Amino acid sequence: TQNSPKTGYDLWVLPVTQTGSGERKPVLLLASPVNEWGAVFSPDMQWIAYVSNETGDREIFVRPFLAKGPSGVPAFGEGKWQVTRSGGNYPKWRTAGKEIIYDDFPASSEKMAVDVKAERGVFETGVPHRLFPGPLDLGAWDVTTDGRRFLSSVPQVRQSTLPINVVLNWPALLKK
Secondary structure (H helix, E strand, O other): OEEEOOOEEEEEEOOOOOOOOOOOOOEEEEOOOOOEEEEEEOOOOOEEEEEEOOOOOOEEEEEEEEOOOOOOOOEEOOOOEEOOOOOOEEEEEEHHHOEEEEEOOOOOOEEEEEEEEEEOOEEEEOOOEEEEEOOOOOOOEEEOOOOOOEEEOOOOOOOOOOOOOOOOOHHHHHOO
16 A cells, blocks of 8 residues: 555555566556555455445455456456445455455444455455454454464553453354
8 A cells, every 4th residue: 555645545566576677566556536555465366355435434345356467467357346335444364265354444343254255256245244342453453364363452551450361262152
């Protein structure tokens, strides 16, 4: 993500291959009159999830990614899918690209998840559901691709202890 005075936050990608001159140069993926940020690749590198305020709210969108587009540089493929309808921020892919986890918005107080299916240029989403409440960490969190561990920043607490609860095998509890 890079901020431009004319188009706000835009999405860029740095190709893994070098140009004829031996340099790797960033390529602009998306510049529009609205802001786009928080882009993350799916585990198979075929899709990009990102946040945009094109609807007036922060929502998560997914687009196909082409490592070599029609002009020979990285580009978006055809299609764009809106993943969230009531706000979302800081998407992360999980479980081999079959789920996207994100912060709800505007409160950013809960971690949400939505099942996704991405095959042959077609993208489908399930219904977003709440995973658990979380601190306001402004994107300073991540999840392992298997979804078994979350890492989050926690504000420093002075002169008191803060209990930490660790829930093991939490996916099984969701099924009950």
